[in-house]
Amino acid sequence: MTAPLGVAVIGAGRMGADHVRRIQEVVSGARVTAVVDVDADRAEAVAAPVDGCTAHTDPAAAMAVADVDAVLIASPGPAHEEALLAAFAHDLPVLCEKPLTPDPASALRVLEAEQALGRRRVQVGFMRRYDPEYTRLRAVLETGRLGRPLMLHNRHRNVASASFFTSSMLISDSVAHEADVTRWLFGHEITAVTVLRPTPSSAAPEGLLDPQFVVFETAGGALSDVEIFVNCQFGYEVQAEAVCERGTARIGAGHGLLTSTEGRWGGAIPQDWTERFADAYDRQLQAWVDATRRGEVTGPSTWDGYAAAAVCAAGVRALHEGRRVEVELAERPALYG
Numbered sequence: 001m002t003a004p005l006g007v008a009v010i011g012a013g014r015m016g017a018d019h020v021r022r023i024q025e026v027v028s029g030a031r032v033t034a035v036v037d038v039d040a041d042r043a044e045a046v047a048a049p050v051d052g053c054t055a056h057t058d059p060a061a062a063m064a065v066a067d068v069d070a071v072l073i074a075s076p077g078p079a080h081e082e083a084l085l086a087a088f089a090h091d092l093p094v095l096c097e098k099p100l101t102p103d104p105a106s107a108l109r110v111l112e113a114e115q116a117l118g119r120r121r122v123q124v125g126f127m128r129r130y131d132p133e134y135t136r137l138r139a140v141l142e143t144g145r146l147g148r149p150l151m152l153h154n155r156h157r158n159v160a161s162a163s164f165f166t167s168s169m170l171i172s173d174s175v176a177h178e179a180d181v182t183r184w185l186f187g188h189e190i191t192a193v194t195v196l197r198p199t200p201s202s203a204a205p206e207g208l209l210d211p212q213f214v215v216f217e218t219a220g221g222a223l224s225d226v227e228i229f230v231n232c233q234f235g236y237e238v239q240a241e242a243v244c245e246r247g248t249a250r251i252g253a254g255h256g257l258l259t260s261t262e263g264r265w266g267g268a269i270p271q272d273w274t275e276r277f278a279d280a281y282d283r284q285l286q287a288w289v290d291a292t293r294r295g296e297v298t299g300p301s302t303w304d305g306y307a308a309a310a311v312c313a314a315g316v317r318a319l320h321e322g323r324r325v326e327v328e329l330a331e332r333p334a335l336y337g
């Protein structure tokens, strides 16, 4: 393909609008040709500044536009299944923001529909896999220099949760990332989840179980724990330490610019994920555009999206039932290696 990839962006909210900006200003080899949102005014507002870009309220209508070669789904999770199936019907490659879909049953339907096509069509937006620190951590583990990984300690902190955040969403919306990085770093599926609930922070909205402490067991025998704290008030922090037989590897210390002045030293803490993972989002999108133009599909797959949904479903049950819950996973189809 020599012409730029024409992308329909579905969902013109915070993430969708940011992806439109990224395609227009950062990524090479692509342009936004359609924007879709249930809110026609919002779609129009995001599409208007982009040359030749049309605005729509129906994803399928946008996919039928002649210069749409690929689809980026950034609408809310419950709308993903319909958009994914429409993209399959139009034979278009997709970058789908996480979650693939909100629950394992719908993720399995998407998995089956993609299998029926006989080839991969979807890259799931687990952008941490494109973060330079996470890729270095994985590379170190892969050399085997530190020995076999035994544990992964994760910390995931947000400044404040959105008004619609529920206790389950700490797992399904936030810890979904650690479900994916644990599987990706260790190369094993997560088999069971336990969730502990400390007394909530007084800064947490009434009724929100925040923070939570999550423990994943993996098929390889290694453990991965996650402190998820979405009203920590001071900054956005994502850290991980892999403990191996002969050493440890740590990321996320956030040592960017450090200043020393007036008897103190220090730096700044990012305030949200678009800032902390800006590089990862750029690399993810460029990798998708490049692969799509080569006629390939790379990166996190529909299987990865489904597996994360299955782990999160077990996690949500573990949270509410106060017990260890095993992950129910379908057989991994040959299409996903």
Ligand code: ISE
Binding pocket: 158, 173, 174, 177, 230, 273
């Ligand atoms: C949000 O949806 C994300 O994906 C962020 O990366 C995560 O830190 C946050 O907790 C989620 O709500």
